[in-house]
Amino acid sequence: MSDSIKITGARQNNLKNVSLEIPRDRFVVVTGLSGSGKSSLVFDTIYAEGQRRYVESLSSYARQFLGIMDKPDVDSIDGLSPAISIDQKSTSRNPRSTVATVTEIYDYLRLLFARVGVPHCPAPLPDGKHCGKPVQRRTAQSIIDEIMKLPEGAKLMILAPIVSRKKGEFQYIPEQYMRSGFARARVDGVVYALDEFPELQKSYKHDIELVVDRLVMRPDMISRVSQSVEQSLELAGGIVQVLDADSSKILTYSQRYACVDHPGEEIPELEPRLFSFNAPQGACPVCTGLGTRMEIDPSLVFNKNLTIAEGAIRPFNRFSVDAWYMKRLEAVAAEHGFSLHVPVRELSDDVRKLLMYGTGEQKYRVELGNGRHYDSTFEGIIPNLERRHRETDSDFMRKDIERFMRERKCTACKGTRLKPVVLAVTVSGLSIMDICNLDVENALDVFSQLKFDDNEMKIVKLVVKEINARLGFMNNVGLNYLELGRAANTLSGGEAQRIRLATQIGSGLQGVLYVLDEPSIGLHQRDNDRLIKTLKHLRDLGNTVLVVEHDEETIAAADFLVDVGPGAGVHGGEIVAAGTPAEVAQNPASITGRYLSGAEKISVPKKRRAVEKDRKLVVRGAKENNLKNIDVEFPLGVMTLVTGVSGSGKSTLVNDIVANELTARLHRAQTVPGDHDRIDGVKQLDKAIVIDQSAIGRTPRSNPATYTGVFTQIRELFANTPEANIRGYKAGRFSFNVKGGRCENCQGDGVIKIEM
Incomplete structure (x- = not known):
């Protein structure tokens, strides 16, 4: 077997016919300026070819399910292994996915509870608690x-x-x-x-x-x-x-499993699917296992500055004064002594509550004109919207109603996703959701102290071993602060990448090429050393670890360093330096090398923008997740950095509380802010823009010009040229998304697919 990966004539994207030899079974870092061609070399060339060759080695039947990658523009690559990419883009958007499910820890937990779980009686008591007596099958x-x-x-x-x-x-x-x-x-x-x-x-x-x-x-x-x-x-x-x-x-x-005092409250046969919130056997029937549900938000229903006759009820503001629903409101107003011609803010709380939630079975005489009338009940605005949202088959109607809804924790299961009968089964006094509410570090402590008798240990020995192994790997990559029940779609790109890294270490594969994209991103410097040890452990298993990285500590820890540059875009695409970090540091052509050697450094600015003491945003009583009822001041008009060790509460404060509260108040977004008392100073702002790591391109034709809107000006510029005016071309003629201007052979894609 070759002891190196040899790339010859790589021309993908901006790469300029580069050739490179990378040692196998080593920790290799590829660095360089943003846009210099690092990802083109590592992901679009080396990984793409390794993945393509492996898939092509499979049967044609298997290939149809996997999909084959395009062959990169390269003359040859020798010594290549099957490649696995661990990037930051493939975070699960499924609302049912959690940290425990994506790491397979939850699968082992379900097996553990199904085999050695102790069921308790779930019967509700008058005081609101549950019976809780351990139950056994009667012979x-x-x-x-x-x-x-x-x-x-x-x-x-x-x-x-x-x-x-x-x-x-x-x-x-x-x-x-x-x-x-x-x-x-x-x-x-x-x-x-x-x-x-x-x-x-x-x-x-x-x-x-x-x-x-x-x-x-x-x-x-x-x-x-x-x-x-x-x-x-x-x-x-x-x-x-x-x-x-x-x-x-x-x-x-x-x-069956039933309590002597409550024989009617039976617990079903304990099996793994009973503990799954993705199966009807265990999922909460109200939220179907999501833990949240869409509910009408009363604050979005009324425009309090208008009267009801002027359209203050936002969901119904398209109705005319003569509409049947408005006539029913007139009957309700006449019966309860309030006016539809008074601004909603001047109506009493009782009247607003009556309008929102209805009056049950009480009948009202609704006048239809010409001496005709109709007796009707008034179900209320919120029950009306909920019923229509539930019963309609129209996507337009459903989306229209969802403008007045927000996602809230399910009141039936309290966000646990599971039925009460499932939560009544415990191991060492903990339910499966009690364990999922623990962070990785505390879960490790719990599983290290679990005690089982000899018979139970024979059953669960391997299960507990797998759970401990996965928790240990997550702890080693700096994810000790993550709760097992945290939704996967709330993880940052770096966190999701490190979770997949921990999963790959657990697989124990050898002879594989692992390709990673900036695994240190979002990680505090305190945890960098653990991440580097994990990457080296992956290497020591007998794998080649190829990392695109900018972090100085990771670069210095590499066995082999490749610097791509010298500039970005058309000014990059070349191998500036390759060798050990010490060798690259001595290369005068390498910008990275000059920073590694200390010849150049980033200077701290001597002058900073003055902070206006009166212009600030103040968060009062932040209590979401691990925040301990804190007050925080953010000065306005300056750049403010929020930092801290991984899991300290930065994202909870900035994203869950500040961003969600501002978008909800300034843009009527459906986001639910984290637990806090209030935010002062919002009136000084007119908009809030959240920039995150989610992908920006929604179609294969998206590019930076179309996303930023520059392409609209470019098309209008060409449409105003004399030749375009002579030919009668409008701006649409210069779009690759519509017929007329685009190439019809590829339909504006720039490439064509040929059946082989």
Whole structure:
């Protein structure tokens, strides 16, 4: 096997026919100015060719599912391994993905809880809490022993509940069970002979129990009781009821997971899918496992400066005064003594509440004109919008209503995503969501202290080992602060990249080319050393680690350094220097080398812009996530930097609180700000712009000119030339997105696809 990767004649993008030899099984860093051609060399050439060759080695059947990358513009690449890219672009946007699911930790947690979890009774109590008693399956023998303890002489009926709270007529029951030798059934609390089975209304829910045996309790009846109990358990799927004829008291026994005090609150069979919020067995039925749901925001409903007659109800401001809904509002206003011609801000809180939530079943006389009228209820603005959003099949209608909605934590599951019955299963006193609410560091402590008996340890030994390994890898790449239940779509590009890096280390692959894009981005200098150790560990497994990086510590730690430049764009695309960091530092042609050697350095500005003390944005009582009720002042008109170690709360403060609050107040965005008391000084701002790491191009034709809007001016410039005027060309003629000006052979893509 070759001990190096040899690239010859690379011309992808701005690369100028470069040739380079990179050592294999080493930690290699590629650096250079922004736009110099680093990514063109590493991702668009080396990785693309490595991935393409590997996919081409598979069968044609497998290739159709993977998709093959375009061949890069390069003469040859020798010594290449199968390549895996860990970049910052492929963060999951799925709202169901969490840190635990993308690292597969959640899969192992589901297996752990399904095998050694202890179920507890989820029955709600009057004080709002849950019963919480540990529940176990009852064996047939324990049920028999319990019944035999009943007082001698008690008149008992042993029942098999075959229908429980179900609608229907159930006329098949008499014939079916009379053939099996049964004579009686208890229907909705009344005992009937099967040949006198009542006619039931199919629109009502019914309870039906077969009378398996009737007896007067004596100590010598254990054989008869055993036979009757086992027959009932078989007929009713593991449930038997005992009715005391004198007191009419019913005792319910179950072979399923159920509490003695609440036999009706059963816990289903413990299996991994029960603990999944992506499966109907475990997901909260209200939010379907998302943990959040769209709800009408009352603050978006009214324009308080207008009257209702002028269109103050924003969702209905297109209705005319004569519209039927407005006539109904007039009837409500007349009944409750308020006017539709008064600004909403002057209406009382009770009236605004009445308008938003309705008046239940109260009837109103709605005048339709010409002596006609109609009696109607008033359901309220918010229930009306929620119903229409739920029932409509129109995407336009749904999106129109969603303008007045915000995403909020699900009130049914409190954001846990799971049913109460699932959260009632614990391991060492913790539910699966209790563990997901821990950060990586605390989760490591919990799993290092878990105790299991010998039988349980045989079952979960490998499961706990895998969980600890993945937590350890995440801790080593500086992600110890991340909660396992944190949504994956809230992670920064750097965090998502380091999660995938930890997952790859856990895979234990050897002989692979790993390609990474600035893994240190967003990482505090304190955690850099751990990241570098992780990258070297990946190398020591027998892999080549190729990193595009600007961080000085990472560059200095490299086994081999490649400097691409000397400038950006057309002024770059060349290999300026290649060798060890010490060799590059001595190369006078390398800008990176001059900074490494200390010949050049970034000077601290001597003069800074003055801060106006009166112009500031003040956050009061920030309490979201790990913020401890802090007050923060941000001066306006200057550049302010928020820094701190990874996980200290920077993003929570800036993004979750400040950005979300400003976009909600200034632009009526649907974002929900993090927990805080208030923000002062917002009136000094007229807009808030959030610049994040999300991709900007939505179509293959997008480019910097179209995204920035410059291309519109360019097209208008060409449309105003004399030749364009003579030919009658408008600005649209110079667009590659519409017919007329674009090349119809490629339809404006610039490339054509040829079936091979």
